[in-house]
Amino acid sequence: MFPLANGVEILRVGGRRFAWNAHTGRHLPWPSDDVVSPALLHRMADEGMARGTELDPASLVPCRQWLAMWIGDVLWHADPRSTTPGGRAWRALPLAGWEAAAWAHANDARTTGDIARAIGRPIDELLSFFSRLTAFPVQALQLRRGHPRRGDEGLRRQLAEPVATASRDPSMxxxxxxxxxxxxxxxxxxxxxxxxxxxxxxxxxxxxxxxxxxxxxxxxxxxxxxxxxxxxxxxxxxxxxxxxxxxxxxxxxxxxxxxxxxxxxxxxxxxxxxxxxxxxxxxxxxxxxxxxxxxxxxxxxxxxxxxxxxxxxxxxxxxxxxxxxxxxxxxxxxxxxxxxxxxxxxxxxxxxxxxxxxxxxxxxxxxxxxxxxxxxxxxxxxxxxxxxxxxxLAAPQLWRGSYEGLRAYLRATGGDIEARAWHPGNLELPFPVDGLHWVTLADRGPxxxxxxxxxxxxx
Ligand SMILES: C[S@@+](CC[C@H](N)C(=O)[O-])C[C@H]1O[C@@H](n2cnc3c(N)ncnc32)[C@H](O)[C@@H]1O
The missing domain is CATH 3.40.50.150 (Vaccinia Virus protein VP39)
Known part of the structure; x- marks a missing residue:
């Protein structure tokens, strides 16, 4: 068996296997024959997934998953284990005051060490909190070696079951x-x-x-x-x-x-x-x-x-x-x-x-x-x-995932939202939200x- 780093396991998701790093919330496709090619070995080392290649957590950059947002006083995130044709299930993760401050400091640029210093908490305590956010059922955060590049899709998608095809009535x-x-x-x-x-x-x-x-x-x-x-x-x-x-x-x-x-x-x-x-x-x-x-x-x-x-x-x-x-x-x-x-x-x-x-x-x-x-x-x-x-096509609209998260939150609290190409000039919400994403009309909106x-x- 290939020697995996501590915290790395092979998961089966959507009929395929992935190497999953619980410390960083990152994953790589895993070959069905378990044979690790030189290219995969290189990527495993880069992600700290092979034994002996573990990354220094203090130098990693916490990057927020797009399917996670701060609403009211909870971290609201999509559940990667529950994807249906009607959308994903979303869950609330209540955070303590200093945890919320740590989340607010995670801006895809500061390192874990920077954030620990800024909020005055020991790095081990911060890492233990971040491990709740990088966990497979949450995937609200990824710890990366650097900030995300432009056009990087990795923060838009969770490692999740594929959305099932909607069932069809034969009379159609x-x-x-x-x-x-x-x-x-x-x-x-x-x-x-x-x-x-x-x-x-x-x-x-x-x-x-x-x-x-x-x-x-x-x-x-x-x-x-x-x-x-x-x-x-x-x-x-x-x-x-x-x-x-x-x-x-x-x-x-x-x-x-x-x-x-x-x-x-x-x-x-x-x-x-x-x-x-x-x-x-x-x-x-x-x-x-x-x-x-x-x-x-x-x-x-x-x-x-x-x-x-x-x-x-x-x-x-x-x-x-x-x-x-x-x-x-x-x-x-x-x-x-x-x-x-x-x-x-x-x-x-x-x-x-x-x-x-x-x-x-x-x-x-x-x-x-x-x-x-x-x-x-x-x-x-x-x-x-x-x-x-x-x-x-360059004009802005609310990203589809942000719309789904808002809709789920509003429905869970007795409200709703229409399926419109909301833009920053017309989306008025009764509460502050941190973590909405805007894309262009050429991208996926509501x-x-x-x-x-x-x-x-x-x-
Ligand atoms: C997808 S909706 C589009 C509605 C509207 N034109 C819009 O762009 O929002 C399809 C519309 O066509 C109507 N429709 C579907 N099949 C039709 C048919 N064979 N003959 C006439 N109307 C039809 C539906 O009832 C509905 O009003």
Missing amino acids: YDGGGATALADWHHAIPQAHRHFDDVETTVAHALERPHPGLGGRPYGEALGRLFARRGWLSGRVVEVGAGSGAVAEGVCRAAPRLDYTRVDLSPALLAAQDARLPGTLGLLGSATTLPLPDASVDFLFANEVIADLASSPTATGWDNTGAQDFLAEIRRVLRPGGHYWLSEFGTIDDEAEEATALGHPEVSIQFADLAAHAASLGLAARLEPLADALGLD GPLVTRFYVLSSG
Whole structure:
């Protein structure tokens, strides 16, 4: 057996093995055949994990895990042993006064020795406290040989069980294995919090004014874009209007529009009706639109087409529902009419089923869909959604892990938080929090990854 340093053990996590250093909270992948290569031996020595290579703890730099934050009077951290599709379990670790001071001093730059001197505690006492934070079930801290480098991902992830794939109801597929979500949409029980708790869309995450959109909400930014392209006149139809937030923004960009919404969900349609009194709501499907031939000037659907059927193929999926929708668009558009479809997907890569949601959505293979549009005689232009909107991807938003931690804390104390791309200018909390992380809109926030979204439109 390879001689491991004191405090190092081999752990099995998520079906794989890791060398785990309880003193530092650091880990390395461990080979299944137990054979330590020269490269691994080098890394083991670097991390003080091989016997005889132990590091001097006083010189190590305590670095805070991003999935740990100070709220109220507790250290609030994700539990790496409990990861579910709905998120991680979070736990409170109460700290004594001097322990809280030690945590506050840990700034990814000071060494353990610096902190012991600053708070006037013996180094052994401090190390014993830090070992509670580096322990596998907590992982709130890592002791490193230096400060983290820019872009270092190691503090964002705990050594944890992988998030399980959400279970799927067989009724969400037809006999041939194609996704079939009509019944699921009909049965959406209520609109309130649907886009916070069940599926968060880009439009929902950006429903509040955001610096990335020049201080506008998503719906209004989209409306202004449609207006610039000259599409907001005559009869405008939105398919799958969700909460009605996009419709509200588009109608603000062009008041007195002749605006029709078509949706499959009675609950969402009712919420839209209440929010958008001057518009018409129709219960119906994208693939059999309740609209006469050649009656629409502009039709759009924001984050809807991945909900339509996709059929399994030998290598992946065919977005058959989106193709049927295009045929309907072709039928209802007036000559010279325009359309816009935005959704998550890829240009050329195989479509794939999203595993995190409780219902099967399949990404869109946009090059295929554009070719299909062209074969129907529709103009077909592809562009990234962020480019079309002029979205500033460098603008800040709350990091997904920080959002999950806040949400768990608020829920544990009788509150809640909406799934928005919060930024430092609009996140107001009733208590101070130390340890929130801000990332850019190109990174993971409370909503979907916007860089994965594309638009197929008439150009
Ligand atoms: C993921 S939500 C998007 C909502 C909104 N457009 C947004 O971006 O936040 C999908 C919307 O499309 C509706 N929908 C799903 N399948 C549909 C279909 N086949 N026909 C019409 N509406 C559909 C849903 O009820 C819901 O309103």
